Amino acid sequence: MALSFEILGPVRVRHGEQTLRVPAGRPTALLVTLLLHAGVSVPVERLREELWGRRPPASAVANLRSHASGLRHLLDSPGHPARLPTEHGGYLLRVEPGELDAAEFERLATEGHAARIGGEPELAATLLGRALALWSPTDPPPAYGPATAAAFDRLRERRAGARETYAACRLDLGDPGTPALLALLRDHVGEHPLREPAWALLMTALHRAGDQAGAVRSYRAACRALDGELGVAPGPELTDLYREVRRHAPRSPVPQRRRVAPHTRDRPVDPRGPRVPHELPCPAAPFVGRRTELARLRDALAVARRQPVTVAVFGMAGTGKSALALRAAAEVLDAFPDGQLHLDLGGSVADCPPPPLQVATRVLRALHPGADEPAGLAEARARVRSLLFDRRVLLVLDNAADAAQVDDLLPVRGGCALLVTSRTPVTTGDAPSLRLDPLPAAEAMALLRATAGDRPVDEEPEAASAVVNLCERLPLALRTASRRLSEGPHWSLSRLARLLRDERYRLAETGLGPRLGASYRRLGSAAPIFLRLCRAHPGPVTAELTAALTGAPPEDAARALDRLVAAQLAEPAGPGRFHIGDLVRLYAVELAATEAGGTAPVRPGPARPGGSHGPAG
CATH class of the missing domain: 1.25.40.10 (Tetratricopeptide repeat domain)
Structure with missing residues (x-):
């Protein structure tokens, strides 16, 4: 059944010329929330919080099911696929291309901005005019929850950018x-x-x-x-x-x-002048989950409309910090029309990350390719600030090793934003920061489905759950391990689970070893205690137990645990208690065997098509 959904104004659902009646209140709020996440399963817990807040009544889930049932009755048609199936513990609303006005607005706005950048103002004005016409003069109804409010804030920000680009095209013409x-x-x-x-x-x-x-x-x-x-x-x-x-x-x-200025045969762009860089890479894999974290990042970056802002994302190796930052940057792209920069600062795996002067010079050349070589760090940073002054540029500095790499790049005024990812916090003061933990179980399973496919997961649910847990719900580990399934039909989730259960192979199959090495290098004098502790005890530890197992003085043991937490190799598990994950422990065991001059367990390289490492299934 062909439907059209309108949420850029009063909420309406149309079937041809007929307007379907959606009950006001929470049924409408549920519909809008699902439309804003069309094609994605939204967990019941998140919907409950979105519709009723952090203190929902005991009847909230039952009421939610009732509202969903009513929407199904309204939207479904005999002989057509279900519009609102239940998937992965949540509700997924199926929307076809062209049915949702908000999605059409974003498509037309994106194409319009691209036409403007490509030097086609007439086409850009046409596309942007169609995009703006989708908005009703009447504002959308107030949002019930924070995620919906953040989504509409983002849409309004895109509308503002579309209006300005449309007006600029009209004046160009x-x-x-x-x-x-x-x-x-x-x-x-x-x-x-x-x-x-x-x-x-x-x-x-x-x-x-x-x-x-x-x-x-x-x-x-x-x-x-x-x-x-x-x-x-x-x-x-x-x-x-x-x-x-x-x-x-x-x-x-x-x-x-x-x-x-467009590139033409008669008027080439001066390669030495300031330019508008667009450096954000296309994602190599589908992005799954992290809706709450995305909303927080979008809200934090929105502050850049009024003043420069720095936003930091940090967490242990493999949690998907880079993917989250790039997704957030892509979603606020139009709020930064003067450019988007992306630099990998090497803090995740490199032994020698680039020094601050090299980072500042790289930013300087991205903004002004013909710039002369700066005499030193202070001059490089000052010239970057001058180029960014009163402009709206987004800098994504990925995998920062320390604060010195990212300090003093933003000017005193303008709409610039600095989005930093790092293993440990590298910003201070009032800069908003987000600690990224492993995925919730439902989102980790959804990621496995996205990488391995629905059929293997549905056929072997227990093995799928085992793979998720053995990968400790880390996105990097799940993506890397699940590549085995692409090698051919002889690989199954059961065989992959057996391979991961074998501690000789688990670390290599998850691809975490090199990244944990970057954290290990931060330990300094605590490194020997870390290696002895991981060999001696697999469970939660305290400072007293650490001292007893490693022979270190109690004060040194306590400081070593603090260093492990700071390096994201351990996490607090209660007052005075700390947890070290199995993948970190396996890394330490292998490293200790190597450093002691022994032979580390034979283990495969990163998973790749054609390989056959590990025990047979």
């Missing part, structure tokens, strides 16, 4: 400041009075229309808004535009910093 464009921009600055590019576009359109006094009034209104909310004056772009308006100077179609 010679719009003389038509009433329709002026009305759009006036409404836009009314909703977003702190967006300086919006004020610049409005001033340009007014100047084009011959309304110099209106352009001056707009500048003064921008000054009042920025000073009243942020205590700052307008940036140089807006100030220069104001001076040009006052001098009656002819104005270029749009503020220059937002324009990206």
